[in-house]
Amino acid sequence: MTPTPERGRTPAVIRLLVLATFVVILNETIMINAIPRLMTDLRITEQAAQWLSTAFMLTMAAVIPVTGWFLQRVSTRRAYATAMGVFLAGTTLATVAPVFEVLLLARVVQATGTAVMMPLLMTTLMTVVPERDRGRVMGNVTMAISVAPAMGPAVSGLILQLGSWRLLFAAVLPIAAVITWRGLGRLENVGEPQLSTIDWFSVGAAALGFGSLVYGLSRFGEGGKLLPASIVAFGLVTIAVFAVRQLRLQLRDTPLLDLRILRHRTYALSLVLMSLGFMAMMGSMILLPIYLQNLRGLSPLETGLLVMPGGLAMGLIGPGVGRLFDRFGGRKLIIPGAVGIVLALAGLTQISAAMPYGQILGLHALLMISLAVMFTPVFTLGLGALPMHLYSHGSSMLATLQQVAAALGTALVVTVMAGRAGSRIADGASEAVAQLDGMRLAFLITAALAVVMVGAAFLLPKHSASAVEQEASDAEPGSSDAPLTADERRTAGPALEPVA
Numbered sequence: 001m002t003p004t005p006e007r008g009r010t011p012a013v014i015r016l017l018v019l020a021t022f023v024v025i026l027n028e029t030i031m032i033n034a035i036p037r038l039m040t041d042l043r044i045t046e047q048a049a050q051w052l053s054t055a056f057m058l059t060m061a062a063v064i065p066v067t068g069w070f071l072q073r074v075s076t077r078r079a080y081a082t083a084m085g086v087f088l089a090g091t092t093l094a095t096v097a098p099v100f101e102v103l104l105l106a107r108v109v110q111a112t113g114t115a116v117m118m119p120l121l122m123t124t125l126m127t128v129v130p131e132r133d134r135g136r137v138m139g140n141v142t143m144a145i146s147v148a149p150a151m152g153p154a155v156s157g158l159i160l161q162l163g164s165w166r167l168l169f170a171a172v173l174p175i176a177a178v179i180t181w182r183g184l185g186r187l188e189n190v191g192e193p194q195l196s197t198i199d200w201f202s203v204g205a206a207a208l209g210f211g212s213l214v215y216g217l218s219r220f221g222e223g224g225k226l227l228p229a230s231i232v233a234f235g236l237v238t239i240a241v242f243a244v245r246q247l248r249l250q251l252r253d254t255p256l257l258d259l260r261i262l263r264h265r266t267y268a269l270s271l272v273l274m275s276l277g278f279m280a281m282m283g284s285m286i287l288l289p290i291y292l293q294n295l296r297g298l299s300p301l302e303t304g305l306l307v308m309p310g311g312l313a314m315g316l317i318g319p320g321v322g323r324l325f326d327r328f329g330g331r332k333l334i335i336p337g338a339v340g341i342v343l344a345l346a347g348l349t350q351i352s353a354a355m356p357y358g359q360i361l362g363l364h365a366l367l368m369i370s371l372a373v374m375f376t377p378v379f380t381l382g383l384g385a386l387p388m389h390l391y392s393h394g395s396s397m398l399a400t401l402q403q404v405a406a407a408l409g410t411a412l413v414v415t416v417m418a419g420r421a422g423s424r425i426a427d428g429a430s431e432a433v434a435q436l437d438g439m440r441l442a443f444l445i446t447a448a449l450a451v452v453m454v455g456a457a458f459l460l461p462k463h464s465a466s467a468v469e470q471e472a473s474d475a476e477p478g479s480s481d482a483p484l485t486a487d488e489r490r491t492a493g494p495a496l497e498p499v500a
Contacts, residue, residue, distance in 0.1 A: 029152030087113030139322020157304030270382025279409030340370030
């Protein structure tokens, strides 16, 4: 059992996992600026090159639902070694990939390792960090799960100025190797593995359902709507089959993904807020580079530098937001954060061919800072509302919906922008004017969704009920969710301490 950390100190295991998670998640969006270079070097089309990002998201969406079962079955060190080992293998293969097909396979391998890291980090955090310190520690975690994908395009823009796209992987490889080596030398096991069976039908249904949903959403905006809509519908039906299967398996306490987490109102509301927040973030990450490069003529490096301050600000304020959460609770941060997101997106609806770059930078920074102010308390409140034995399932669901929300946000803004631009061109407008009009409408719809976040924020409590209270509620008559035993509560240690 990991010893209780001193108040105000982040456990070493969390620091190691945050660093590793930041490195692996950075790779999710690092290929965005490399598409033109890849098209030339590998002689592929833009659609083929885009698969390097799409395949990464697809793999994440397919693998993450399995991580709840995996993390309960293996030790912390083994989960870490497996995740980082697979990621290193994929990164090495990508560095030396001779053809596109090998590079695509390498991205799939990378994503498989990445899919384990965020649920591992979240589950370990909720287990070893006392409730009084979770906000501060979760502020550091926000940097890994939110800033890393936001920084991906900026980092790749800088690296691509130095040479080949292979440097994107060659630069990450030694850093990831050192982190893996240091982690294995200092990482301690948290809790005890629990032997359990796995339902392979659920594994297949989860991979097919969530993978199809993300893939179908990513296809919107590429032309016809019938095929993407059909793929999305197939994915939703398969997810429904998966959900029914889990409900049946819960009667024997052997679900792959325990859906009893959705009974906890605070956790369910947190999922809604997180999903809408990631839709806003990914939507802006897609629209702003198109605007800056296609309509304003900036290079990928200049685009990366313009959006970098927002990403950096998001990471720098994370720990401070966590400390404020520990002191004031969640609603006093989430409500202003949601309002800031609405204001930033409303400002971007006025985007024009002559908008000053300083104004764009300011609006983007406001959006990123507001997202950071909201994400830290949302994650902390949501997972804190669950009893300890559901942490791994809760973090898996959280990570899965992040991938779905990212794909949905991308599909939404691209489809709206393309549809509006097409109708304006048909009316006789120039291509530049039509595209600007499409972007404004896309930002307007995203801002309208952000208004929903403000309403949902008012429904959240100031603090989550403690894990002990959650387990007591689980033990009430009629609940099928078994409480922890006395031995399990002793093993859980600080994670089950009541609010100080």
